[in-house]
Amino acid sequence: MVKDRQKFCSRECLYKYNKRLTITKDELEKLVWEKPTKDIALMYNVQTETVNEKCREFGIIRPPAREWASIERKKAEIKRYL
Secondary structure (H helix, E strand, O other), X not given: OOOOOOOOOOHHHHHHHHOOOOOOHHHHHHHXXXXXXXXXXXXXOOXXXXXXXXXXXXXXXXXXXXXXXXXXXXXXXXXXXX
């Protein structure tokens, strides 16, 4: 339970929030166009905002979230027909 003065629910959340993402610009640019931000964050055990901040720092343009939603719908349709 989060207290009034406490920003994070646990030490683990605080650690994840403060963890830094160490990745090269080329690697991140490739990953951003292959996977959604939340999947990249899970791979590196960081928050999605950390990935977004790194993209801004490197000047990487990310695809809109709706693009990933449409890709997921297309995958579901293909699975239905198989």
